[in-house]
Amino acid sequence: MVAIRTDGLTKRFGDVVAVNDLDLTIEKGEVFGFLGPNGAGKSTTINLLLDFIRPTAGSVEVLGQDAQTNPELIRERVGVLPEGYGFDDPLTGREYLSWAIRTKRADDDADELLEMVGLADDGDRLAGDYSKGMQQRLAFAIALVDDPDLLILDEPSTGLDPNGIQQLRDVVRERADQGTTVFFSSHILSEVEAVSDRVGVMNEGELVAVDSIEGLRESAGGHATLQLDCASTPAGLGVDALDGVAATSVDERTLVVDCTDSAAKVDVVTHVAERATVEDIRSKTVSLEALFNDLTGGGRDDARPVEEVRQ
Amino acid sequence: MSLRDITHKDFTAARRSRALWAVATLLGLLTALIAFGYSGYRTGPEETVIQLFRTMGGMFGLLLPIVALVASYMAIAGERESGGVKFLLGLPNSRRDVFLGKLASRLGIVTAGLVFIFATATAMAVARNGALPVGVVAGMFAVSLLYTSVFVAIAVALSATVAERSRAIAAAVGSYFVLVLLYVIPGVNVALLARFVHQTLLGFEPNFDLYNAVLFTSPLIAYRKAMNLVVPSGLEREVLQRPAEGYTPPGYLGDEMSLLVFAVWLAVPLAIGYWRFEGADL
Numbered sequence: 001m002v003a004i005r006t007d008g009l010t011k012r013f014g015d016v017v018a019v020n021d022l023d024l025t026i027e028k029g030e031v032f033g034f035l036g037p038n039g040a041g042k043s044t045t046i047n048l049l050l051d052f053i054r055p056t057a058g059s060v061e062v063l064g065q066d067a068q069t070n071p072e073l074i075r076e077r078v079g080v081l082p083e084g085y086g087f088d089d090p091l092t093g094r095e096y097l098s099w100a101i102r103t104k105r106a107d108d109d110a111d112e113l114l115e116m117v118g119l120a121d122d123g124d125r126l127a128g129d130y131s132k133g134m135q136q137r138l139a140f141a142i143a144l145v146d147d148p149d150l151l152i153l154d155e156p157s158t159g160l161d162p163n164g165i166q167q168l169r170d171v172v173r174e175r176a177d178q179g180t181t182v183f184f185s186s187h188i189l190s191e192v193e194a195v196s197d198r199v200g201v202m203n204e205g206e207l208v209a210v211d212s213i214e215g216l217r218e219s220a221g222g223h224a225t226l227q228l229d230c231a232s233t234p235a236g237l238g239v240d241a242l243d244g245v246a247a248t249s250v251d252e253r254t255l256v257v258d259c260t261d262s263a264a265k266v267d268v269v270t271h272v273a274e275r276a277t278v279e280d281i282r283s284k285t286v287s288l289e290a291l292f293n294d295l296t297g298g299g300r301d302d303a304r305p306v307e308e309v310r311q
Numbered sequence: 312m313s314l315r316d317i318t319h320k321d322f323t324a325a326r327r328s329r330a331l332w333a334v335a336t337l338l339g340l341l342t343a344l345i346a347f348g349y350s351g352y353r354t355g356p357e358e359t360v361i362q363l364f365r366t367m368g369g370m371f372g373l374l375l376p377i378v379a380l381v382a383s384y385m386a387i388a389g390e391r392e393s394g395g396v397k398f399l400l401g402l403p404n405s406r407r408d409v410f411l412g413k414l415a416s417r418l419g420i421v422t423a424g425l426v427f428i429f430a431t432a433t434a435m436a437v438a439r440n441g442a443l444p445v446g447v448v449a450g451m452f453a454v455s456l457l458y459t460s461v462f463v464a465i466a467v468a469l470s471a472t473v474a475e476r477s478r479a480i481a482a483a484v485g486s487y488f489v490l491v492l493l494y495v496i497p498g499v500n501v502a503l504l505a506r507f508v509h510q511t512l513l514g515f516e517p518n519f520d521l522y523n524a525v526l527f528t529s530p531l532i533a534y535r536k537a538m539n540l541v542v543p544s545g546l547e548r549e550v551l552q553r554p555a556e557g558y559t560p561p562g563y564l565g566d567e568m569s570l571l572v573f574a575v576w577l578a579v580p581l582a583i584g585y586w587r588f589e590g591a592d593l
Binding site for chain 2: 095099
């Protein structure tokens with residue numbers, strides 16, 4: 001069963017293409033992490049799923065309903081933590097939550113939900129006076145009302161303290177174990193890594209990768225570079241013949257070995273050490289984070305150098 | 312049925328708005344003061360009260376649009392600017408629910424305010440004159456409510472088409488200028504403008520029916536005409552321009568037409584506002 005399906009989804013704002021030809025399918029029961037730097041098109045995609053904005057081209061289907069034809073039917077079964085929300089009415093946290101419960105014709109206990117997100121003692125305060133993190137907790141509580149079939153969370157950890165992030169993760173995991181589909185966006189890799197079954201990486205409006213965490217890690221682990229500084233020019237050592245070595249090159253007294261498999265590095269070091277005097281070893285491992293940077297071109301900023309580990 | 316939840320939430324918020332209470336109190340005091348100070352010239356008590364309400368009607372013509380616009384200009388634009396609309400539409404509400412719910416709550420708010428204003432004025436007038444012409448007061452209330460509703464509809468509709476406070480303010484002020492002030496400022500008013508275009512620029516013979524018809528498109532002129540419908544005969548006032556002694560406006564510029572003018576000003580802005588909101592990227 002499919003929870004979310006987008007087909008050739010495109011959204012332009014004037015000249016800017018925010019989302020470009022997005023084909024995405026999310027199965028029911030999945031926890032899907034939607035990853036990408038700021039401005040990659042994550043929120044635009046989510047706003048399209050919820051019919052807050054209208055696509056330039058393509059279609060969106062959520063829980064079997066077309067997002068534009070039947071947004072109310074979708075909203076009845078979805079819990080939403082939006083981005084860029086505001087609590088500007090002079091209502092207390094509990095009143096906001098009660099309003100959400102009434103609107104959803106649900107029978108949740110507002111106090112129970114407040115307790116779940118760590119706002120048990122703040123229900124009678126005006127939501128507009130809450131700190132950013134507390135507002136985020138309240139917005140999360142609103143998303144949880146009526147135990148929705150699908151949770152759509154846009155940057156849910158924004159403004160939360162570490163404790164709050166942990167609580168959020170626990171609740172998401174708990175709901176996912178009960179069969180709730182979770183679609184959440186983030187620009188923080190570790191967060192997505194911690195809870196997702198599958199990850200989609202957005203960059204500049206395009207989906208550049210969709211895979212499980214293991215799958216991503218595998219493709220990330222595929223490349224490792226070893227640099228061995230030797231006492232003399234390391235030529236003719238036969239390193240090329242070793243398993244898992246893709247290429248070698250020599251730069252003065254430094255031997256650079258490109259491995260397709262991290263496990264090959266030990267073999268390379270042993271092999272060279274037996275034949276030459278090795279003075280220093282540097283290893284560049286491509287981590288998940290590096291892969292993320294690679295996929296997204298370093299995001300907003302210049303590409304960060306690949307993580308360097310001295311061994 | 313989530314429309315009711317939206318209205319309910321908006322009401323609760325409005326009830327806690329100090330600014331709204333302050334405005335209502337101020338207007339109540341103002342009308343009470345006028346009702347207290349008003350005295351007719353050689354008229355009986357009942358006629359005095361009727362004339363008092365007519366005089367207040369003249370003031371209401373300029374004041375009620377301001378009340379309606381201030382109470383409604385942020386109805387939807389405010390939710391869009393603050394992001395409240397993300398909760399409204401994240402829950403099982405349609406855009407129609409949001410639009411109609413906001414319209415209903417703002418209509419409710421100005422109705423409550425108008426009831427308060429009329430109650431203070433009536434109480435004061437009865438205390439001073441010992442007479443209560445129920446029909447006229449009720450009629451004046453009905454006409455005033457209709458007039459105020461027109462501006463609530465316009466303000467909510469404008470509010471639905473803009474996403475920022477600054478634009479909502481500009482739209483509200485602009486509509487007050489175009490629909491009210493432009494019809495009452497001597498020298499720049501719409502009837503003179505119509506005459507200038509028709510007669511001076513285009514070179515036609517003067518046609519005062521046409522200029523009066525243009526004048527009649529204003530909700531303010533319609534309100535003044537509609538008051539003629541509720542006062543006893545003999546107390547009507549001619550609102551349109553009289554170019555010469557003995558000029559009588561044609562039947563289609565009669566007082567009853569004011570109801571049609573109101574209906575158009577209610578329906579058209581709401582339809583356009585809703586249509587724009589329905590298609591907007593929020």
